[in-house]
Amino acid sequence: MKILLKSAAVTALLLGSGLTQAATTTSSIPMGVDVPRSCTLSNVSAGVIVPEDGTEATGGFTIICNIDTYTFYVTTDSLEAGNMHLxxxxxxxxxxxxxxxxxxxxxxxxxxxxxxxxRNWYANGILPIGAPVNAVLKFKLQAPTTATTPAGVYTDTFRVNVTY
Known part of the structure; x- marks a missing residue:
């Protein structure tokens, strides 16, 4: 009986100590997403008819970037060649x-x-990220056409290039 009591006491001691010495372990998994820098041009005018009488025609575009520092460069084909003309x-x-x-x-x-x-426009942190910038462009002949202006279709191309 003495051995039985000793055995029961040791078993109780072992069971009790096992319950009070529970261990924990942790781990972590890093998460993230990489959002690439981007700019979009929208609402780009399909074409502009410049009035013969010297009044203005309006065109434009909208630019939105998910960064606050970018540059856009505007020009025309004729300006790149030296002077603006149709x-x-x-x-x-x-x-x-x-x-x-x-x-x-x-x-x-x-x-x-x-x-x-x-020709350059710099957005160096002056606007919030994602701010839509609306470009309003007014096209106008420097002088109205006259009866001596040669007949024909006169053209040029406006261009915008965004660097970000």
Whole structure:
């Protein structure tokens, strides 16, 4: 009986100590997503007919970037060649100008005529990430056409390039 009591006491001691010495372990799994930098151009005017009488025609585009530092460069094919003009198939030229305004929430961030020194627009943290910038472009002949203006279709191409 003495051995039985000792055996029961040791068993109780072992069972009790096992219950009070429970261990825990933890682990972690890192999670994340990589969102690439991006800019989109939307609402790009399909085409603009510049009026013969010297009044303005309006076009434009919207740019949205998921970063706050980017640059866009605007130009025309003729400006890249030296001066802005609409040109017909026979080489006749009509000088014109483009007034450009960039708006965010109806606040203007520039209102100037496009020329060789005003082609870059820098968004260096001045607007919130994802802010839609609306470009309003006003196209106008420098002088109205006259009865002596050679007939023809005069064209040029406006371009925008975003670097981010």
């Amino acid at each position: 040109k017909d198939g026979n080489g006749h030229q009509l000088p014109f100008k483009i007034n450009q305004s960039y708006l965010y929430n109806s606040v203007s961030y520039g209102n100037y005529d496009l020329d060789s020194s005003t």
